[in-house]
Amino acid sequence: MEIEIATIGGFEEVGRQMTAVRAGEDVVVFDMGLNLSQVLIHDNVETEQMHSLDLIDMGAIPDDRVMSDLEGDVQAIVPTHGHLDHIGAISKLAHRYNAPVVATPYTIELVKQQVKGENKFSVDNDLVKMDAGGTMSIGPQCELEFVNVSHSVIDAINPVLHTPEGSVVYGLDKRIDHNPVIGDPIDMERFREIGREDNGVLCYIEDCTNAGHKGRTPSESVARTHLKDTLQSIEDYDGGIVATTFSSHIARVKSLVEFAEEIGRKPVLLGRSMEKYSGTAERLDFVEFPGDLGMYGHRKSVDRTFKRIMKEGKEKFLPVVTGHQGEPRAMLTRMARGETPFELDDGDKVIFSARVIPEPTNEGQRYQAERLLKMQGARIYDEIHVSGHLREEGHYQMLDALQPQHVIPGHQDLQGFAPYVDLAESQGYAVGRDLHVTRNGNMITLVE
Numbered sequence: 001m002e003i004e005i006a007t008i009g010g011f012e013e014v015g016r017q018m019t020a021v022r023a024g025e026d027v028v029v030f031d032m033g034l035n036l037s038q039v040l041i042h043d044n045v046e047t048e049q050m051h052s053l054d055l056i057d058m059g060a061i062p063d064d065r066v067m068s069d070l071e072g073d074v075q076a077i078v079p080t081h082g083h084l085d086h087i088g089a090i091s092k093l094a095h096r097y098n099a100p101v102v103a104t105p106y107t108i109e110l111v112k113q114q115v116k117g118e119n120k121f122s123v124d125n126d127l128v129k130m131d132a133g134g135t136m137s138i139g140p141q142c143e144l145e146f147v148n149v150s151h152s153v154i155d156a157i158n159p160v161l162h163t164p165e166g167s168v169v170y171g172l173d174k175r176i177d178h179n180p181v182i183g184d185p186i187d188m189e190r191f192r193e194i195g196r197e198d199n200g201v202l203c204y205i206e207d208c209t210n211a212g213h214k215g216r217t218p219s220e221s222v223a224r225t226h227l228k229d230t231l232q233s234i235e236d237y238d239g240g241i242v243a244t245t246f247s248s249h250i251a252r253v254k255s256l257v258e259f260a261e262e263i264g265r266k267p268v269l270l271g272r273s274m275e276k277y278s279g280t281a282e283r284l285d286f287v288e289f290p291g292d293l294g295m296y297g298h299r300k301s302v303d304r305t306f307k308r309i310m311k312e313g314k315e316k317f318l319p320v321v322t323g324h325q326g327e328p329r330a331m332l333t334r335m336a337r338g339e340t341p342f343e344l345d346d347g348d349k350v351i352f353s354a355r356v357i358p359e360p361t362n363e364g365q366r367y368q369a370e371r372l373l374k375m376q377g378a379r380i381y382d383e384i385h386v387s388g389h390l391r392e393e394g395h396y397q398m399l400d401a402l403q404p405q406h407v408i409p410g411h412q413d414l415q416g417f418a419p420y421v422d423l424a425e426s427q428g429y430a431v432g433r434d435l436h437v438t439r440n441g442n443m444i445t446l447v448e
Contacts, residue, residue, distance in 0.1 A: 001141065001164050001258040003202060003447040006070055007438045008061030009033065009169035010172075010411050014359060015085040017172060018409065019205060020070060022106045022173070023163040026139035026261035027072040029097070030159060030205075034088025037361040040327070046291030048119045061089035066441045073097040075138045077125065080172055081156035082110040082248060082277075091118035091331050100126035102136065103211050104146065106155035109280050112262040116213035131188070132157050147194075148187045150177030150220070150389030153248040153277075154286050162196060165447045166202030167194055169402060172411050175217040175387065176394045182287060183225055188401060195402040203446055204404035209389040212419035216393040223386040224255045227353055228262075230384055235263040240314035240348035244332050245385075247273035250281045252353055252385075253320060257289060260318035268305060271322030271331040272297035302331065306341040314348070322353035325362045326447045333365075335370035346377030353384045392423060399427055406446055408436045 001024045010017035015035030021028050030061075038060040039045050047055060055061045067074075074097040079087045086105065091114050094101060101111055108129050130136060132148035132155075141164055146157040151173050161168040178185045195201050210217065226299045234241060244259075245252045253269065260267035267290075269278055275297030281287045295304050309317045319342070322331025332350070334340050350373055356366045370380060390398065399407070409417040409426050416436055429435040436444050 001447065002233050002445075003165050003168070004070065004442045005168070005205075005408065005446065006066055007408065007410070007440065007442050007444065008064055008066055009440055010085070011438050011442075012413050013442050014411060015246055015356070016060065016062050016089065017086050017325065018064065018089070019077045019170065019410070020067060020074075021161055021168050022072045023142050023165075023168075023248060024139065025072045026142055027070055027074045027306070028144065028161055029074055029077045029099075031086045031172065032062065032077065032089040032093050033085040034081075036084055036088070037443045040361055040365070048117055051120060055089075059101060061092055061355055062161050063441060064093055065144070066443070069443060070088045076136075076144060077101045077110065078144065079103050079107055080159060080170065081153050082107045082304050083153055083173070086172070087114055091115050092121060093122055095121050095123045096124045100145070102128045102130055104131060104155040104157055105129045106281065106284055106286060109284060110277075113276065114279070117317070121350065132184070135356045145262070147190050148184055149174035150180050150183070151175065152203065152246060154182055154281060159230050162198075163202065164199070166199035168200055168203045169194065169205070169404070171204055171206040171391055171398065173209070175390055177219045179219045179221045181255060185281050188397075191398065193312060195404075201402045201404040203406040203408060204289055204402050205408045205410050206388055206395065206396070206420065208409045208416055208420040209411055210387055210391045211395055211416070211423065215390040215391055217391045218386045218391065220251050220386060223252065223353070226384050227252070227255050230351060230381055231259045231263050234349050237347075237349060239345055240342070241265065241318050241351070242332070242335070242349070243318060243351040243353060244322065244412075245353040246324060247271065247322055248277045250278060254277055254287050254289075256318070256320050256353065257293060258379075261290070265318040266316060267318050267320060268294040268296070269320050270296055270302050270305060273341060274320065274322050274364050286300045303341055310341055310343060314400060317399045323369065324352055325357060326365035326367070328365065333369050336369050336376070338376070344373065344376040344378050348378050349381060350378045351381045351384060355383055355385045355387070370395075392419070395420060395423055396427075399424070406434045406436060408438060408444065410448075
């Protein structure tokens, strides 16, 4: 059977992920993502109103026109998890393909919301839920399997396309976490089985985000302990404490809510994306929050909540807000600019339970937000976080478990690929033979 891979997006940057695998006459598309930084550099861009071709020209979504070079029919569109760099282009591109979107329940719910907000295209692809551990047929000879992984968003998987020539494992995004705060541990046993069954793993496509960092990525339980220690250390402060994290990081939000109550403060979730992700997770029973937990996304509701906090006393509350990257319209940035009823005083604490995404736009915005906060006298607690991506030893473990015949680094630019290439070469792979360093828009033939 002919096996061909199109590396469409995410092979020159972190963002706008999209990869297609052709096995014979059947094609599976993994991810359709957005590169948010390419949107943020423009003022007042509303992607919901824009045409896909304009977004492609901006470098904001994958240029999927290379798909016309694949001689097969798309049977499924498979986003691995609910982050925008993996689902953010589905509303712009999925309607071009007569194929269902297949994903885990939480991811499907986020895709539904993404599609519902689309104003330019009508996206009526079937949305099919499949749990981790589930399988479905792809054409007469192939099978799609979801393997459970741990990431910084719940209900994440690595999809595996089983073909007569061996399996194609799409390895974006994960960490090896045996003690997660929410959900099951990564299924390393299943990865080892896949590496040793039938014809083994034909190809492994891997996320290289943290490949240049030594050691292993700590468990989310480590971040939870760090966060608890930080909040307990300022438990006696009688002023304002504000926390921010990734809105999609439900495990971290859960920890913030629990620890706020432990130090005698009432947690409240503020910001549109904070309300969306946490509300969806609670509705689908992935997390249980206190019955009186406030979640407010609309600006008027948020400002009313801030007025209440100022009236009743900042020392009684812990607002958990959007804006950990310094996004211009996010809640924390508005607070830093003095555009909300919440008044920061000298000595008030701001907890960043997130790291800066290593990209110039994010780094610049985050720096500006921190400077504005410090000008108001805020004390910054930074890097209370663990990554959702593998470090060097995690990558070594995955190569050892899967023993793939071919490896394709992804989710980075060429500079970001370099540490992973060094690791793979140390394990016997060679660039140009079975280690394929590629760019957006390229085709790689594995079996002719």
